[in-house]
Amino acid sequence: MEILNALALFANFVFVPATAYGAQLALGALGVTLIFGILRFANFSHGEMMSFGAMASILATWGMQEAGVSIAPFPTALLALPIGVAAAIGMALATDRMVFRFYRKQRSNPIVMAIVSVGVMFVLAGIIRLIIGPDDQSFADGERFIINARDSRAALGLDEGIAIKQTQVITLVVALAVMSALFWFLQKTRSGKAMRAYSDDEDLALLSGISPERVVAICWIIAAALAAIAGTLYGLDKTYKPFIFMQILLPIFAATILGGIGQPVGAILGAFIVAYSEVMVTYAFRKVLAYLGPEGWAPEGLVQLLSTDYKFAVSFIILVAVLLIRPTGIIRGKVI
Amino acid sequence: MNQRVLLLYGLMGLVLLFVGFFQSWNVAFGIFNLCVISAIMALGVNMQWGYAGLFNVGVMGFTALGGLAAVLISMPPVAAAWQVAGGDLALSVLALGGTVVAVVAARRAIPRPLKMPATFLILLIGYFVIGVFFGPATDKIEAIDPALSGYLGGLGLPVLVAWPVGALVAAGAGWFIGRIALGLRADYLAIATLGISEIIIAIIKYEEWLSRGVKNVTGIPRPVPYEVDLVQQDWFIGFANFFGASDLSEAASLFVKLCYALLFVAVLAVVMWFAERALRSPWGRMMRAIRDNREAAAAMGKDVKKRHLQTFVLGCAVCGLAGAMLTTLDGQLTPTSYIPLRYTFLIWVMVILGGSGNNWGAVLGGFVIWFLWVQAEPLGNWFMQAVTAPFPEGSQFADHLVSGAAYTRYLLMGGILLVVMRFAPRGLIPERSTGRAA
Amino acid sequence: MSFLSATGMTGGYGGLDIITDCTLTVETGEIAVVVGPNGAGKSTAMKAVFGMLNLREGTVTLDGEDIxxxxxxxxVPKGMAFVPQNRNVFVSLSVEENLEMGGFIRDDDLSDTKDLVFSLFPVLAEKRRQPAGELSGGQRQQVAVGRALMTKPKLLMLDEPTAGVSPIVMDELFDKILEIADTGVAILMVEQNARQALEIADHGFVLVQGRNRFTDTGEALLANEEVRRSFLGG
Known part of the structure; x- marks a missing residue:
């Protein structure tokens, strides 16, 4: 019984939220890894692209709420998501046309592309703050919980319940659907195979008549769509904070490198490893241990490895460990 | 030095003089001092990017370390804190030492497959043991007069000592991250520096026993006289009268700024002298050779990673020095003021605009961009007012735009970077040609 | 005029000419081999024919059309296919996907051509699901040639197809190349193994320092005393 309570507690505060967070990170990391694989640079503007897509979704959500459109009990944001995706795709193609294409044609050093992407990141950050402002925005409506803590306590007959938020389930379902679609696209379609071929060897792809501009455009479209979905889901699950998207870059990059850059499967693996580590390391295990230990005993401290203030230190430690032990990542990615 | 350099520096000087004559000399020198500090930071980044092609996205973290050094060196120690927590702190340090020794011993004694897990386990145990002593120690320290102190304080040394110390601390952090991330893909360094800078800022923000965190440390001792003291000194009153100053307190504030300016310019001159010497030396030529053709240089037997580590550490040291100077000038450490736009990206824009690889360019970039940065806010406000003028009074849309004016800085700086990278990648003062074929 | 006729090609990288007034021609169904010492500009000449090098002078025509x-x-859509010397397969794609990518520009059904390649190189049919990066050197070359054949080219260009493979595999590859030529494809290839290559060649071009030194039938070049002494090792 006590063990079950400990498990329920763990599931409620670690497993469920970390899974949702992992799915959000995975969608972001997939975009970064695709851009790594196709355009061959670290795209620092990806976090702001997530923010931009989320912002467009929020604006559309507000518009729909105003107009009385609703798909209750589901959040209206789900209906607005395609608009956010479209806006992010438009923005990504525009930045590629105005900024990145020039450097690609010049075959610039990837580090130059990375610097330019930092420039894009700040321009995007400025645009976002001008449009929606720097403050937090909450836009979730619809049912809040699928299973709330009280019901689950009763159902399981335990002291601890497992609450599952609707946004968490939506995150997982959408992420699963999007990832399946992406892998189907990459493995089965002509354009998807062309993308993999291009990522493998640019020159040989050219010899085979694969158009680089087309591959690059598809890459931006996919990455931006993933970013918008990731950003919207993240904002829906927590709240939308414009400044958070600069900080989320670190876990995303850590996940990408951990998985092996240019490797979609690796990105997903990496994202979940980062998410679970982050939540576990910053969770206070005191109560869990109290259930597991002898009756009436509880550990003295919080039994928390790191305070939540340092949660991104977890990503950093993972990053450092990967660079030291296996810089190619779990699935051998492109190193130099 | 060629005519172009003279002309551009002259123009910048004229602009500052213009501010002096038409706004006020206090404003002009206020801007000038920060220009000099920016120029030093830009020199640091230029060593990394311009000499070696290394992309440091964590400049903010290294300047913050310099700022922290200023606090830890110059603030008076809080005796009560040491009294209540000294024992526990000593035990923490002992535990830390014990952990390190245990890890080293274990790594020697334990065979390879178990090395990693054993190291990890010892670190974990050590971490908890340290926590046993360290947790209560920090609680006690933070409990002492939290409104005024609540931290350990510093060493009470002259603040000028903090400048080289800040450089050393930043160099240490640079060495740590460089050892790990250099020699791999170039973008790994960028990502790793992004990480370390966020962690440094988090430490300064949340470790109150060390830096008072978001409660800020104020009143850092100055290396120059205080205005309130000056206005009571006979020699200063005479001095002010001699120059015909009408307002004594304004004259004092100007005098203080002037003292800072002299100090800063002296530091800038020293850093510049070293940077230029290094660039022209065989070492500098080798650095550029590595940057321009890494494979060829490696094939010639140059240890690329080691050279990169050298420049990276040097650049970080210069950033740390500038960070310590900045905190000295401000007289306070405000962790929340460290944002990437101001402390990382802005410096990058300075280097790119000034001319990557050219020290004179980096310094000029520091001046120009800092000036624009200061002026961007009034400009942004003015622009937004102008744009929203046609809207009726109290229009929500207009209010929204005006309130967002501060964020035009993001657009302006991002825009400058993109435009310069695209249309004038060599910057205002291009790097001297190294005799490469066209 | 020959099916492929590249005449008077002059060009190089960064202002330095590597090939000067170089001429290469091939007829349909024939094999032309380019040989010469190291650094003679053989590979550069091939790249020039395929448009991977900016020519200062000279023209390239294919089937009478100036390209x-x-x-x-x-x-590629004009009927040319090129197999580079290095990095000539997509290592992370399966053998079959490599062939599909070879036929990327075609909109029609690829299965006939795929079957053709598989019948030419039966071992590829066995390993069709395996990533090309896991194959042996000789098998990789087969994938590379197969990939190029997927566009049903009229001119197949091979840059040292036998580099780094064993003599037995080399003989086998040359046999396959003869087979391909018999189907009416013009073949232009650069070879290090000059003697064996000239034996199967209809025409040979000996390049020295980026210029044509000898041009004749493969047989005649093999019989030429000077060519044998200088370029075929006696």
Whole structure:
């Protein structure tokens, strides 16, 4: 019984939220890894692209709420998501046309592309703050919980319940659907195979008549769509904070490198490893241990490895460990 | 030095003089001092990017370390804190030492497959043991007069000592991250520096026993006289009268700024002298050779990673020095003021605009961009007012735009970077040609 | 005029000419081999024919059409296919996907051509699901040639197809190349193994320092005293 309570507690505060967070990170990391694989640079503007897509979704959500459109009990944001995706795709193609294409044609050093992407990141950050402002925005409506803590306590007959938020389930379902679609696209379609071929060897792809501009455009479209979905889901699950998207870059990059850059499967693996580590390391295990230990005993401290203030230190430690032990990542990615 | 350099520096000087004559000399020198500090930071980044092609996205973290050094060196120690927590702190340090020794011993004694897990386990145990002593120690320290102190304080040394110390601390952090991330893909360094800078800022923000965190440390001792003291000194009153100053307190504030300016310019001159010497030396030529053709240089037997580590550490040291100077000038450490736009990206824009690889360019970039940065806010406000003028009074849309004016800085700086990278990648003062074929 | 006729090609990288007034021609169904010492500009000449090098002078015509100004990717639909010396397969794609990518520009059904390649190189049919990066050197070359054949080219260009493979595999590859030529494809290839290559060649070009030194039938070049002494090792 006590063990079950400990498990329920763990599931409620670690497993469920970390899974949702992992799915959000995975969608972001997939975009970064695709851009790594196709355009061959670290795209620092990806976090702001997530923010931009989320912002467009929020604006559309507000518009729909105003107009009385609703798909209750589901959040209206789900209906607005395609608009956010479209806006992010438009923005990504525009930045590629105005900024990145020039450097690609010049075959610039990837580090130059990375610097330019930092420039894009700040321009995007400025645009976002001008449009929606720097403050937090909450836009979730619809049912809040699928299973709330009280019901689950009763159902399981335990002291601890497992609450599952609707946004968490939506995150997982959408992420699963999007990832399946992406892998189907990459493995089965002509354009998807062309993308993999291009990522493998640019020159040989050219010899085979694969158009680089087309591959690059598809890459931006996919990455931006993933970013918008990731950003919207993240904002829906927590709240939308414009400044958070600069900080989320670190876990995303850590996940990408951990998985092996240019490797979609690796990105997903990496994202979940980062998410679970982050939540576990910053969770206070005191109560869990109290259930597991002898009756009436509880550990003295919080039994928390790191305070939540340092949660991104977890990503950093993972990053450092990967660079030291296996810089190619779990699935051998492109190193130099 | 060629005519172009003279002309551009002259123009910048004229602009500052213009501010002096038409706004006020206090404003002009206020801007000038920060220009000099920016120029030093830009020199640091230029060593990394311009000499070696290394992309440091964590400049903010290294300047913050310099700022922290200023606090830890110059603030008076809080005796009560040491009294209540000294024992526990000593035990923490002992535990830390014990952990390190245990890890080293274990790594020697334990065979390879178990090395990693054993190291990890010892670190974990050590971490908890340290926590046993360290947790209560920090609680006690933070409990002492939290409104005024609540931290350990510093060493009470002259603040000028903090400048080289800040450089050393930043160099240490640079060495740590460089050892790990250099020699791999170039973008790994960028990502790793992004990480370390966020962690440094988090430490300064949340470790109150060390830096008072978001409660800020104020009143850092100055290396120059205080205005309130000056206005009571006979020699200063005479001095002010001699120059015909009408307002004594304004004259004092100007005098203080002037003292800072002299100090800063002296530091800038020293850093510049070293940077230029290094660039022209065989070492500098080798650095550029590595940057321009890494494979060829490696094939010639140059240890690329080691050279990169050298420049990276040097650049970080210069950033740390500038960070310590900045905190000295401000007289306070405000962790929340460290944002990437101001402390990382802005410096990058300075280097790119000034001319990557050219020290004179980096310094000029520091001046120009800092000036624009200061002026961007009034400009942004003015622009937004102008744009929203046609809207009726109290229009929500207009209010929204005006309130967002501060964020035009993001657009302006991002825009400058993109435009310069695209249309004038060599910057205002291009790097001297190294005799490469066209 | 020959099916492929590249005449008077002069060009190089960064202002330095590597090939000067170089001429290469091939007829349909024939094999032309380019040989010469190291650094003679053989590979550069091939790249020039395929448009991967900016020519200062000279023209390239295919089937009577002037294609000098076309970039490489636009020469593929015209019926040219090129197998580079290195990095000539997509290592992370399966053998079958490599072939599909070879036929990327075609909109029609690829299965006939795929079957053709598989019948030419039976071992590839066995390993069709395996990533090309896991194959042996000789098998990789087969994938590379197969990939190039997927566009049903009229001119197949091979840059040292036998580099780094064993003599037995080399003989086998040459046999396959003869087979391909018999189906009416013009073949232009650069070879290090000059003697064996000239034995199967209809025409040979000996390049020295970027210029044509000897041009004759393969047989005649093998019989030429000077060619044998200088380029075939006696």
């Amino acid at each position: 000098t100004a076309l970039p490489p990717q636009d020469r």
